[in-house]
Amino acid sequence: MKMGRLCLDRDALCVEEVYEVPGNVGLVTGNVKFRGIVSVRKDIEDGARVEAGACVEVGNVIGAATVYSGGDVLVRRGIAGRDKAEIRAEGRVQTLSLIHISEPTRPLYISYAVFCL
Numbered sequence: 239m240k241m242g243r244l245c246l247d248r249d250a251l252c253v254e255e256v257y258e259v260p261g262n263v264g265l266v267t268g269n270v271k272f273r274g275i276v277s278v279r280k281d282i283e284d285g286a287r288v289e290a291g292a293c294v295e296v297g298n299v300i301g302a303a304t305v306y307s308g309g310d311v312l313v314r315r316g317i318a319g320r321d322k323a324e325i326r327a328e329g330r331v332q333t334l335s336l337i338h339i340s341e342p343t344r345p346l347y348i349s350y351a352v353f354c355l
Contacts, residue, residue, distance in 0.1 A: 243275055245292065254292045263288055293329070300325065
């Protein structure tokens with residue numbers, strides 16, 4: 239018996255193993271590389287690297303990090319990569335969140351919101 243999460247792989251159902259990170263991925267935890275699903279409860283911090291053979295799920299934000307996924311990437315709160323994030327997915331990259339971005343292109347920071355689907 240295999241434990242994990244039920245997934246649809248093309249036309250067949252399969253069970254993918256899940257590696258759960260209860261907090262952030264960053265300097266404290268180190269980088270993550272796993273053959274199945276990687277589920278991060280909070281953030282992927284600046285400079286961190288996450289590689290998954292299947293999906294990557296992030297409960298909060300991806301910072302200026304590197305994320306590789308053999309499936310989809312689902313980010314619940316947004317991506318704040320400041321032009322330094324690298325996100326590659328064989329599936330889709332999704333975020334359903336209102337995020338704020340500060341753009342230092344003028345002497346004063348301009349803050350605006352982007353709705354990502």
